[in-house]
Amino acid sequence: MPTISDIKKEHAKIELLLKNIEQHMENNIPIPYLIFCLTKLNSIWNEHERKEEDIFNPNSDFPVEKMIIEQHRQLRGHWRIISGSISEGDVNKILVSLNTDGRMLIDKFRKHMNLEENYLKIHFIHSKI
Ligand SMILES: [Fe+2]
């Protein structure tokens, strides 16, 4: 079972990548580097979510846990649009998807990580996690 500190460390890595991606979207974007960051985000995120599956139960009755699982689904929805545009290799489509789904992904990801950390802090403060 991962600990709260494992989860927080991974959130910090994810936040760093989100910031990096955001900064490159603001300035004139070197697309290959941006794709490199997005690919890295995806791989850290996959591993991270596997760990969270041990913590957050999809069948839980807790509304916050249900919300967290639902947010995982929503984040993946934005990611599918972005990764679809990357696979097509069309720079304009990549830029459009980043300016729409990318911005929503970054914003929702931050709120999501915040919610998870607050939830873990409250519910597992006395346990080993
Ligand atoms: Fe999560």
Ligand SMILES: [Fe+2]
């Ligand atoms: Fe998380």
